[in-house]
Amino acid sequence: MRRFSLWLRGKPVVADSILAAALFVLEVISSFQSNVPWLFLVVGLALCTPIPFRRSYPRIVAAVLLALSMTSTIISWAVDFTLAGHPALLGLAIALYTLVAYVGRRQAAVYVVALVADSVLSISLLRQGIIESAGIAGLIFALAWITAEFLGARRAYDEEVAARLAVADYDRERSAHEAVAAERTRIARELHDVVAHAVSVMIVQADGASYAMRTDPATAEKALSNIAGTGRQALGELRRTVALLRVEQAPEELPQHGTAGVARVVDMMRKAGLHVELEQTGQLDDxxxxxxxxxxxxxxxxxxNVLRHGGPNPKAWVRVERHDRDVTVVVTDNGSGGPEFTHPGFGDGSGHGLVGMRERVAVLRGTLDAGRRADGGWRVRARLPLQFDD
Structure with missing residues (x-):
């Protein structure tokens, strides 16, 4: 049962179709109280039809249900269904719930006014118990609004928690990849030192041996012996160093590159609660x-860093500009927090983020400036040349 429930969460149209089918079953049961059962069922079917699409087109479905409700009231008044009510009119409360949860309170408030007008029309034409009908309708609509507020807040909280966990996992993966990259850089430096030192010694010894070959064979033989020893030692160290590199490194995912990659990072931070405005000029895909x-x-x-240290209401502005010879990246924030502030859900940072950015920019032969602005905010500005010596 739980597995079926989880499956339905990913199939909103299917779940709402089941809801519409249940309401139509109630319509069939209520049709026996009507003088014209077939017309009652036609109206009931019309009221149930828009419900499966309420989450895909909430405004349109709400308007259609309201129009159908008024139509059913007029038909009931004209044909006299012995005042048998349509259970499918609960779709109005469902539409109100959908507007509050998925669209916004302002549109939902306008819809409430329209529902009041519809209720007044129904009560005035059908002349059922005015106080009783108005009280029941008001209670149902109030429950729909309150339920939408509660479940909407819960869903927003769950989405924000999920987004923050995704950012945390993303950050941990980034730290792990950068740690591996740093270790590989260290190994590459050691490899360079080993090879460069050994080759330099061998070149000097070979030059000496070539001069001493005829005049001092013993010295030449000693030089050749040193060359062999140095080569064997370098070969051993080279094998040990290369063995450390024989570990598969997961390649960087392609979506991280280009214009879409920057937009993806910004979208992830927005879901985590950070207000970000992005401006991109030029394409980064090439x-x-x-x-x-x-x-x-x-x-x-x-x-x-803004999310961690930007205070309770952090805001950031990202500008990426592609020029003919370089790419400029500017990230600023509103400076509502301070370095001592750490966002809930995140541990203290390692403090190497700015250092890592400087090292990465230096490798790309670019420049980076970072510091606090006069208004208290923080700015990071980097310039990366499109052509660099790798």
Whole structure:
């Protein structure tokens, strides 16, 4: 049963179709009280038909249900259904719930006014118990609004928690990848030192041996022996170093590159509760992958810092500009918090984010400036050349 419930969450049209079918079953039962059962069922079917699409087209469905409700009232008054009510009119409360939960309170308030007008029309034409009918209708609509507020707040909370967990996982993965990259850089430096030192020694010894070959064979033989020893030692160290590199490294996902990658990071931060405005000028899709990834990492790290240290209501502005020779990235925030502030749900940062950005920009032969502005906000500005020596 739980598995079926989880499946229905991903199939809103199917779930709402089941709801509409249940209301139509009640319509069939109520039709026996009508003088014209077939016409009663036709009206009931019309009232149930829009409900499966309430979450896809909430405004249209609400308007259609309201029009059908007024039509059913006029038909009941003209044909005299012995005042048998349509159970499918509960769809009005469902539409009100949908507007509050998925559209907004303002549109829902306008719809409430229209529902009041519809109720007044129904009571005045059918002349059922005015106080009783108005009280029941008001109670149902109030319950629909309150339920939508409660479930909407709960859903928003769950989505924000899920977004924050996604950001945290994303940040941990980034830290892990950067730690691996840093270790590989260290190994590459050691490899360079080993090879460069060994080759330099071997070149010097070989030059000496070539001069001493005829005049001092013993010295030449000793030099050749040193060359062999140095080569064997370098080969051993080289094998040990290369063995450390024989670990598969997960490649960077392509969606992280380019214009879409920056928009993806901004969207993730928005879901986590950070108000971000993004402005992109020019395309990054044809930029070299190292430069594009550098832009992606700078935006990601800067927004993560704003989310962690930006205070209770952080706001950030991201501007990415593609020029003929370089790409400029500027990330600013409103400075509502301070360095001592850490956002709930995140641990203290390692403090290496800015250092990592500087190192990445330096590798790309770019420049980076970061610091507090005069109004208290923080700004990170990076310039990455499109052509660099890798």
């Amino acid at each position: 930029v070299a992958p190292p430069v594009s990834l550098g832009v992606h990492r700078i935006v990601q790290e800067s927004l993560t």
